[in-house]
Amino acid sequence: MSLVQTKFKTTQFELSDPALFRGFSYIGGRWTAGAAAQMFAVSNPADGSHLGDVASLSAKDSIGAVDAAQNAFAAWSSLLPQQRSVILRRWFELMLEHKEDLARIMTLEQGKPISEARGEIDYGASFVEFFAEEAKRPNIESVTSHLPDAEVEIWREPVGVAALITPWNFPSAMLTRKAAAALAAGCTVVAHPSAETPFSALALAELAERAGFPAGVFNVVTGSAPVVVEPWMTDKRVRAVSFTGSTEIGKLLYRQSADTVKRLVLELGGHAPFIVFADADLDKAVAEAIKAKFATSGQDCLGANRFFIERPAYDAFCSRFADATAKLTVGIGMDNRDIGPLMNDKAVAKQREHVADALAKGARLLTGGDQHKAGPLFFQPTVLADVPAGALIMHEETFGPVAAIAPFDTEEEVLQKANDTEYGLVAYLHTQDPRRIYRASRALQFGMVAINRTKVTGAPIPFGGMKQSGLEREGSRLGMEAFTEVKYVCRDWA
Ligand code: NAP
Numbered sequence: 001m002s003l004v005q006t007k008f009k010t011t012q013f014e015l016s017d018p019a020l021f022r023g024f025s026y027i028g029g030r031w032t033a034g035a036a037a038q039m040f041a042v043s044n045p046a047d048g049s050h051l052g053d054v055a056s057l058s059a060k061d062s063i064g065a066v067d068a069a070q071n072a073f074a075a076w077s078s079l080l081p082q083q084r085s086v087i088l089r090r091w092f093e094l095m096l097e098h099k100e101d102l103a104r105i106m107t108l109e110q111g112k113p114i115s116e117a118r119g120e121i122d123y124g125a126s127f128v129e130f131f132a133e134e135a136k137r138p139n140i141e142s143v144t145s146h147l148p149d150a151e152v153e154i155w156r157e158p159v160g161v162a163a164l165i166t167p168w169n170f171p172s173a174m175l176t177r178k179a180a181a182a183l184a185a186g187c188t189v190v191a192h193p194s195a196e197t198p199f200s201a202l203a204l205a206e207l208a209e210r211a212g213f214p215a216g217v218f219n220v221v222t223g224s225a226p227v228v229v230e231p232w233m234t235d236k237r238v239r240a241v242s243f244t245g246s247t248e249i250g251k252l253l254y255r256q257s258a259d260t261v262k263r264l265v266l267e268l269g270g271h272a273p274f275i276v277f278a279d280a281d282l283d284k285a286v287a288e289a290i291k292a293k294f295a296t297s298g299q300d301c302l303g304a305n306r307f308f309i310e311r312p313a314y315d316a317f318c319s320r321f322a323d324a325t326a327k328l329t330v331g332i333g334m335d336n337r338d339i340g341p342l343m344n345d346k347a348v349a350k351q352r353e354h355v356a357d358a359l360a361k362g363a364r365l366l367t368g369g370d371q372h373k374a375g376p377l378f379f380q381p382t383v384l385a386d387v388p389a390g391a392l393i394m395h396e397e398t399f400g401p402v403a404a405i406a407p408f409d410t411e412e413e414v415l416q417k418a419n420d421t422e423y424g425l426v427a428y429l430h431t432q433d434p435r436r437i438y439r440a441s442r443a444l445q446f447g448m449v450a451i452n453r454t455k456v457t458g459a460p461i462p463f464g465g466m467k468q469s470g471l472e473r474e475g476s477r478l479g480m481e482a483f484t485e486v487k488y489v490c491r492d493w494a
Helices: 059-078 081-097 099-110 114-134 173-185 198-211 225-234 247-260 282-298 311-326 345-360 411-419 434-443 477-483
Strands: 025-027 030-032 039-043 050-055 150-158 161-165 188-192 218-220 238-244 263-267 272-276 304-310 364-367 382-385 402-408 426-430 448-451 484-492
Touching: 025 059, 025 198, 050 198, 059 150, 059 161, 059 188, 059 218, 059 225, 081 099, 081 114, 081 173, 081 198, 099 114, 099 198, 114 173, 114 477, 161 173, 161 225, 173 188, 173 198, 173 238, 173 477, 188 225, 198 218, 225 238, 225 247, 238 247, 238 477, 247 263, 263 477, 272 282, 272 411, 282 304, 282 311, 282 402, 282 426, 304 311, 304 411, 311 364, 311 382, 311 402, 345 382, 345 402, 402 411, 411 434, 426 434, 434 448, 477 484
Parallel strands: 161 188, 161 238, 188 218, 238 263, 272 304, 272 426, 304 402, 382 402, 426 448
Antiparallel strands: 025 030, 025 218, 039 050, 150 484, 364 382
16 A cells, blocks of 8 residues: 555646645554554545545554654653744745645645635644744743742643644644644644545645654544544543534533543634624625635635624615625636535535525525535525524524525614524624724624624634633634643742
């Protein structure tokens, strides 16, 4: 069996560096198919074609990855922060040098338009650059002693081995956002990428090896999630778990980590409200609504699901938003259309279910509504108006290109509706009134509030949600906290 997949080279999307297209797991500085050498197939969601095979590791192999990470921990955590920073910085530079190949791999396995994939590589690399710098500032607080003849110190130390579990919708950035923070803190890492999109993570492992991470510091274990991840949850050597994915699996990992009292970072589902008051700049609100709904073909935890429009602006917003939606192009990501395929059949079925349910409950279909002719995993960009509060789409994450709009009459009413959800990741607000901006930003129970714009993310900001959208924050200085322990030392001078 070859360590590097060859099939990719025969496609029209040749890579400049085919060695980035790896199919084996990366453990202890070695590429491995595991003891049983079992493989699973990964396909391109745009056309169902076979992209390559990936190693399906066993629970025993997965524990072997923790062994490797544990063995590497003492040396990695003892390096000077500046030494860790140099390796992280090199990893960042390699990501940018290989941006085009990394973006192509992502588009082929995930389906997103190639321009969005390039954007994700920049975004993902920015976390590596940011934490390469933060590695040098380990945030040691200092306090004056409260005891006579004693000196007190407060240190931050890396927790140990960190397990990272990442989803398919941002297969590169979700891994670097976690790994760069953990590695900068001095932790070693075992990572499980989604079986739908493992090639992006394996390409990052290839670049990590070239960047000079010592063997065992960064491990990527592919295979069935329950098989690979469960042993990490019960292993007391794994001291921190950082997960991005659904609230359902997040809760499972929360329960599984209780017995060994692990540090937990959970970045879970979202159900973003998009609120437009009648005094908003409507052209801008429509343009931002298109971005908030249809980026990543709607498969984004930050994706707007529920559009609440103040009644005087309602008809104008509905017709302009529906017109702009109908103009979006749909097709394969390599052709850089606006909307690519959904990840799997389950996602398509969910769009159908949410549309049918809303229509049955009295909603109006303004555009789209069904599967797209581009292929079985493509869905038409869809807008539903007059969607009643009882429709499924007003309560569940749709995770696809379907928008639901409803009117509102008062500020109090819309804030109550926006907060009427178990999720609390991001809320979008459009208004020109500064006092309302302040009141609403305070009242919205969301970890992030975007005012008169959609893009708010970046390495220096604390990304994360309230309520059942998660625990802790990623990015910013806060992103390293879960990977460190606080130690208090008190010395007697007498
Ligand atoms: P998912 O089904 O929860 O999967 C996420 C990860 O968990 C994948 O690696 C998956 O592996 C793994 N997994 C599945 N079952 C598992 C189990 N029993 N034990 C351990 N790991 C398991 O979520 P998804 O459908 O991939 O992603 C969509 C969800 O992620 C949405 O709810 C979205 O809002 C959320 N999300 C949140 C953020 C954020 O930052 N808040 C960002 C992106 C996405 P397999 O894929 O191999 O099964």
